[in-house]
Amino acid sequence: MTKGRLEAFTDGVVAIIITIMVLEIKVPKGPDIAALQAGLPIFLAYALSYVNVGIFWNNHHHMLQVTDRVDGKVLWANLALLFWLSLVPFVIRWIDETGFTALPTAAYGIVLACAAVCYTVLERQIIAANGPDSRLAVAVGGELKGKVSILLYVAAIGLAFVRPWIAIVLYITVALLWLVPDTRIEALAGK
Numbered sequence: 001m002t003k004g005r006l007e008a009f010t011d012g013v014v015a016i017i018i019t020i021m022v023l024e025i026k027v028p029k030g031p032d033i034a035a036l037q038a039g040l041p042i043f044l045a046y047a048l049s050y051v052n053v054g055i056f057w058n059n060h061h062h063m064l065q066v067t068d069r070v071d072g073k074v075l076w077a078n079l080a081l082l083f084w085l086s087l088v089p090f091v092i093r094w095i096d097e098t099g100f101t102a103l104p105t106a107a108y109g110i111v112l113a114c115a116a117v118c119y120t121v122l123e124r125q126i127i128a129a130n131g132p133d134s135r136l137a138v139a140v141g142g143e144l145k146g147k148v149s150i151l152l153y154v155a156a157i158g159l160a161f162v163r164p165w166i167a168i169v170l171y172i173t174v175a176l177l178w179l180v181p182d183t184r185i186e187a188l189a190g191k
Helices: 003-023 033-038 040-065 072-086 088-098 102-130 135-140 144-159 164-178 183-189
Strands: none
Touching: 003 040, 003 072, 003 088, 033 040, 040 072, 040 088, 040 102, 040 164, 072 088, 072 102, 088 102, 102 135, 102 144, 102 164, 144 164
């Protein structure tokens, strides 16, 4: 499979994930503001999830822009990332049906943490396929932001059982860390 096919496949899967997420949002049960407000928490969970899936997609796109070669290990690592991202609609649905209770909120973090770990593995596999002096290897270096993100997800998973809102704040914090694409990779993509 070429790099272009891998990117096109990933784009298609991400589009399906986002479509499933939006289809899971329930229409308000009434015509007034109160009915709309009742659905606000799950809408905000959807918005956070949309941003999170978008962050993975955006960074994936930039990473592939500085990739020359993919191999079987890269393909499997990419599939692992997509597997975890495909579970985002499931955990949002679970949160919708049970509220922001401990286990569904922790499960949301587990899905994001596993996606982050898989993204890191994918990055390492791409570097292995393209060499230690590849543009991606030079750009990512020690990858502190990725490590901090995984640590925050792990902390949030445990804290969801203390106070779910603390976990939500940490999930938002990680999303804010990644809203701006990695400028080291973005700068190399234009070369």
